[in-house]
Amino acid sequence: xxxxxxxRRDLRLRDQAAFCAAADAGPVIPVYVLDDETPGxxxxxxAARWWLHHSLKSLDDDLGRxxxxxxxxxxxxxxxxxxxxxxxxxxxxxxxxxxxxWWREAERDLAERTELHLYHGNYLMPPGKVTTGAGxxxxxxxxxxxxxxDRIHGFDxxxxxxxxxxxxxxxxxxxxDLNLLPSTPDWSGGIGEAWTPGTNAAIARFEDFLDKxxxxxxxxxxxxxxxxxxxxxxxxHGEVSPRMLWDAMSRHTSEGxxxxxxxxxxxxxxxxxxxxxxxxxxxxxxxxxxxHLWRNPNRGHLIESELEAWQNGRTGxxxxxxxxxxxxxxxWMHNRVRMIAASFLIKHLLIDWRxxxxxxxxxxxxxxxxxxxxNWQWVSGTGVDSNMFVRIMxxxxxxxxxxxxxxxxxxxxxxxxxxxxxxHDPPDECxxxxxxxxxxxxxxxxxxxxxxxxxxxx
Ligand code: FAD
Numbered sequence: 041x042x043x044x045x046x047x048r049r050d051l052r053l054r055d056q057a058a059f060c061a062a063a064d065a066g067p068v069i070p071v072y073v074l075d076d077e078t079p080g081x082x083x084x085x086x087a088a089r090w091w092l093h094h095s096l097k098s099l100d101d102d103l104g105r106x107x108x109x110x111x112x113x114x115x116x117x118x119x120x121x122x123x124x125x126x127x128x129x130x131x132x133x134x135x136x137x138x139x140x141x142w143w144r145e146a147e148r149d150l151a152e153r154t155e156l157h158l159y160h161g162n163y164l165m166p167p168g169k170v171t172t173g174a175g176x177x178x179x180x181x182x183x184x185x186x187x188x189x190d191r192i193h194g195f196d197x198x199x200x201x202x203x204x205x206x207x208x209x210x211x212x213x214x215x216x217d218l219n220l221l222p223s224t225p226d227w228s229g230g231i232g233e234a235w236t237p238g239t240n241a242a243i244a245r246f247e248d249f250l251d252k253x254x255x256x257x258x259x260x261x262x263x264x265x266x267x268x269x270x271x272x273x274x275x276x277h278g279e280v281s282p283r284m285l286w287d288a289m290s291r292h293t294s295e296g297x298x299x300x301x302x303x304x305x306x307x308x309x310x311x312x313x314x315x316x317x318x319x320x321x322x323x324x325x326x327x328x329x330x331x332h333l334w335r336n337p338n339r340g341h342l343i344e345s346e347l348e349a350w351q352n353g354r355t356g357x358x359x360x361x362x363x364x365x366x367x368x369x370x371x372w373m374h375n376r377v378r379m380i381a382a383s384f385l386i387k388h389l390l391i392d393w394r395x396x397x398x399x400x401x402x403x404x405x406x407x408x409x410x411x412x413x414x415n416w417q418w419v420s421g422t423g424v425d426s427n428m429f430v431r432i433m434x435x436x437x438x439x440x441x442x443x444x445x446x447x448x449x450x451x452x453x454x455x456x457x458x459x460x461x462x463x464h465d466p467p468d469e470c471x472x473x474x475x476x477x478x479x480x481x482x483x484x485x486x487x488x489x490x491x492x493x494x495x496x497x498x
Contacts, residue, residue, distance in 0.1 A: 041065075041131035042206040046121055047072045047110075048143065050136040050162055050278035051099045052239045053200040057159035058134040063201035066131060069210065070103060070110050071124060072096060073117040074218045079142045082409060085402035087371040088276075090228045091237050093220035095277045098238025100215070106203040111212040118150040125154045128210055136161045136278070139311050140409045141318035163308045164192060164282050167315035177316050179424045181309050188305045194290060195283040230369035231405065235273065242274035246285060253289065256296035260303075263362070263374040264446035269300070272406035273372065275307065282307065310410035317424065321397060321413020324422035329429075332496040334392040346389050346479055350381075351399055353452070356478035358464060359439035360384045362451040369451070371405035376442055382419040383433040388485035390492060393420035429493055432486050439464040 043062035047070060053059055062068045076083040084092065100110045113120045121133050132155040138144070150156050160166045170187050171177055178184035222228050235241075249269040252259070259267025274280050282304045289297050314320050324330050335341035349355050353364035363377035373381065378400075385396045397416040401407045414423070421429030439448070445463050449456045454475040455463055462470065471477070480488075 042067045042069050042128050044068075044121065044124060044128070044130045044133045045070045046117070046133050046135035047099075048117075048135070048138055048278075049276060051095050052279050052281065053099075053102055054239065055161065055198045055281040055284050056136070056278075057161045057198060058136050058157075059203075060198050060201045061157060061159060062132075062134040063203050065134075067204045067206040068108065069124070069128060069130065069206055070099075070108065071113065071121065072110055073113045073115065073120050074220070075115065075117040075146075077116045078118070078146050079140070082140070082142065082401075085404070085407050086222060086227075087231060087403050087405045088407050089220040090222065090231055090371070091235070091273055091277060091405045093215065093218070094237035095279060096215055096218075096220075098240070098279070102239065103203075108203045108205055109209070109212075111210055112215060112218060113213060114218060118146045118153070121150055122153045124210055128206065128208070131155065132157055134159070137166065138162070139167055139315050141314070144318075161281060161283075162278055163311055164188065164195075164286065164304060165308060167308070167311045170312075177312055178309070179313075179316075181306065181425060184309050184312065185302050185305045188308065189301075192286070195287050197281075197284050197287045227368075231371040234370040234372065235405065237273070237277070237279065239274075239279045242271065242280045245269070245274075246271060246280070246288065250288065250292065253292055253300060254294035254296045257294075257299050260299070261376050261442050263359075263377050263442060263444045268375065270372070272408075272411075273404075276406045276408050276411075307411060310408070310414040313414050313424070314410040320417060320423070321409055322394070324393075324420070325417070325424050326422045326427070328496045329420070329422050330392070333390065333429075333492055335390045336392075343389070343391050343395075347385075347391055347395055349476070349479055350385050350389065350391075350396075354476045355384065356476045357384065357435045358448045358452055358455055358466070359435050359444050362444065362448045365451040366447075367400070367403050371403065373404070374447070376438070377444075377447075378415070379419060380433050380435050380438050382416060383431075384435055386420045387429070387432045387489040388435075388480060388482070390489060393417065393422065430490065432489055434482060434486075436465045436482060 043066045045058050045062045045068055050056060096110060103109050134157045137158045137160055147158060168177055170191055246269060259265045275282060335343050337343060353361035355361055360381050363373050363381045367373040382396055385391050386393050393416045397412055400412050417423035418425060419428060421427045445460045448463050454472045458466055
């Protein structure tokens with residue numbers, strides 16, 4: 041009997057347990073359903089849709105080498121898969137576990153209607169598997185990381201299976217009919233220049249990165265350098281698995297390689313949090329903040345124009361503006377700058393972290409329910425881990441410390457002619473007219489945030 045492979049954020053053939061199991065059981069029908077219903081208010085953002093289009097195209101090309109192809113559909117995934125099983129006489133549906141709450145529900149729903157086999161594979165370890173001595177899931181990163189390092193002794197990465205085809209293929213939508221690409225205006229030019237989605241491009245990029253992984257420890261913090269792996273959108277869409285990356289690094293023993301592995305563990309940690317707290321990216325987990333801390337339009341605060349200035353990269357803080365414009369132009373932002381830009385929104389502007397989370401959700405090519413939500417909640421200090429609110433990052437000294445001058449020149453062209461000394465904090469007398477004044481001074485913002493925080497605590 042034919043076997044259906046249900047694809048979601050696992051768009052690869054290597055180290056893909058669902059493909060391997062399906063191929064062992066019979067002819068394979070790979071299916072991707074564009075589902076804007078099941079995720080409710082979490083349907084894919086614009087930048088992720090752009091990525092998905094190209095990633096599906098790339099997987100279809102890879103399947104072509106096996107004389108196979110992708111079957112594309114639109115609608116509620118569980119309904120469509122149940123229909124496809126009936127129509128094709130498939131023996132079972134095979135998929136990789138996903139931990140977003142809407143996918144867990146869809147998996148339960150489908151399992152009631154058909155034979156569904158789910159496999160682990162998009163994370164280093166299945167969420168919930170690595171627990172404290174008392175058997176509880178971890179809420180704090182460092183002990184989780186140590187436990188993961190203790191547990192992981194390499195992986196048996198699965199090879200690409202050979203596929204056989206069904207006698208009849210079910211009908212498929214055309215990729216263009218999914219309307220994943222922006223039309224007017226087409227804002228995706230810069231994203232297309234910056235990225236090539238797909239497994240082959242990801243592996244090539246990772247091989248280049250491995251040549252410099254020993255410098256990762258320092259270079260990953262420098263926005264002007266290309267010092268991190270830029271694997272996040274490839275990992276998010278499952279074009280590579282973290283187990284493949286871990287395995288590819290097995291001969292690398294530098295401190296940089298260890299740090300890189302702990303970043304991959306952050307990604308697992310975020311899934312562990314949403315596995316325990318499915319609404320984590322939606323809800324502050326500490327009391328008081330939502331009612332008392334954020335400036336709130338319902339209490340007469342005008343935050344809209346400041347939120348827009350932040351989104352458009354016009355806050356008057358060059359490092360924040362460079363980051364926000366990098367995000368808009370390329371669909372990605374350097375990690376250190378993500379922290380600075382998020383801290384700025386939350387603490388300098390006292391705007392509810394969820395406004396930022398939502399903007400990133402729409403604009404990041406790696407927008408991820410777990411990683412995005414957990415990082416926003418971590419910066420805001422409202423989560424179950426550390427209380428970070430009082431750690432207010434100083435954008436100007438961060439910009440100097442991490443040598444962001446060239447980065448700012450690239451993304452804030454109004455400041456391109458400024459000297460290395462002045463570019464981090466252009467003095468009023470030489471601030472180009474086209475570049476906005478600061479929304480609020482750093483000292484004033486810091487005092488306001490701390491006052492609001494202490495008032496909330498009282
Ligand atoms: P590298 O430094 O090369 O790291 C390797 C991989 O480790 C990354 O690809 C990523 O999968 C993982 N990783 C690294 N740092 C983190 C982290 N802090 N949390 C979780 N995983 C991590 N990452 C996303 O993948 N999706 C998001 O939506 C996302 N939103 C974020 C929002 C904020 C406010 C912040 C501060 C961070 C966010 N991150 C997110 C984490 C991090 O910024 C990106 O994973 C990283 O910048 C991606 O670049 P890279 O692949 O070159 O990372």
